[in-house]
Amino acid sequence: xxxxxxxxxxxxxxxxxxxxxxxxxxxxxxxxxAAVVTAAARPDDWDAVSRLTGRTGKVRLAGxxxxxxxxxxxxxxxxxxxxxxxxxxxxxxxxGEIGLDFGPKGLAAAARERQRELFAAQLELADALAVPVVVxxxxxxxxxxxxxxxxxxxxxxxxxxxxxxxxxEAVSERFFFSFSAAQTxxxxxxxxxxxxxxxxxxxxxxxxxxxxxxxxxxxxxxxxTAALLEELGARPSIAAARFSEAFGLFSPK
Numbered sequence: 001x002x003x004x005x006x007x008x009x010x011x012x013x014x015x016x017x018x019x020x021x022x023x024x025x026x027x028x029x030x031x032x033x034a035a036v037v038t039a040a041a042r043p044d045d046w047d048a049v050s051r052l053t054g055r056t057g058k059v060r061l062a063g064x065x066x067x068x069x070x071x072x073x074x075x076x077x078x079x080x081x082x083x084x085x086x087x088x089x090x091x092x093x094x095x096g097e098i099g100l101d102f103g104p105k106g107l108a109a110a111a112r113e114r115q116r117e118l119f120a121a122q123l124e125l126a127d128a129l130a131v132p133v134v135v136x137x138x139x140x141x142x143x144x145x146x147x148x149x150x151x152x153x154x155x156x157x158x159x160x161x162x163x164x165x166x167x168x169e170a171v172s173e174r175f176f177f178s179f180s181a182a183q184t185x186x187x188x189x190x191x192x193x194x195x196x197x198x199x200x201x202x203x204x205x206x207x208x209x210x211x212x213x214x215x216x217x218x219x220x221x222x223x224x225t226a227a228l229l230e231e232l233g234a235r236p237s238i239a240a241a242r243f244s245e246a247f248g249l250f251s252p253k
Contacts, residue, residue, distance in 0.1 A: 003237035009209035029058035064096030072110035096134025156246035180215035199233030206234035
């Protein structure tokens with residue numbers, strides 16, 4: 001039986017043109033990529049992501065709607081109500097990319113307290129709707145995992161591209177972890193160590209992502225990334241099947 005290949009995290013709405021988007025999805029199909037999860041970063045992305053999920057083709061596109069912590073300052077009054085309405089219109093409701101980023105000034109422009117407020121509100125919505133989330137965590141000192149602890153109704157969590165230490169409770173079956181080629185290349189010590197560490201306890205919860213376009217690869221490149229993850233002790237084919245089921249990639253929730 002052929003291995004299932006998915007791109008767990010991308011931003012396809014950042015493609016430079018409709019023609020390039022068509023071309024990169026064709027290349028993904030040629031390499032047997034079955035599905036791509038494409039996430040919003042700003043409210044302005046929501047309509048475009050929603051339209052993408054309505055496309056038919058060889059590659060299943062699932063969209064996650066939310067506000068990235070870098071853009072927390074863009075979240076005005078009523079944004080959570082608007083997010084609820086937009087998510088509920090999706091065939092496969094997902095919330096993301098949400099989270100916290102306490103990295104160097106200039107990378108995360110929004111104040112920490114504003115990030116925390118927005119993250120909590122989006123988690124509360126995901127918990128109320130009982131839908132999966134795509135999460136960003138960078139230099140948070142474990143705050144992201146602490147915030148998720150009380151959200152019992154969120155059925156599945158993808159922690160994307162994080163090299164933070166993972167607490168024991170986050171190794172439960174509802175958590176998945178995705179890594180890009182930019183993190184798993186032979187010269188990327190920190191990312192490779194993070195994968196090796198996770199693979200000791202959760203080898204079937206680690207999936208490849210392109211993080212297109214920031215990750216340096218397009219969705220077709222997750223084939224090589226999956227091979228790198230396997231070399232580091234992960235079992236990405238099994239993880240992809242489990243992730244696809246948890247995130248409802250091939251059937252409506």
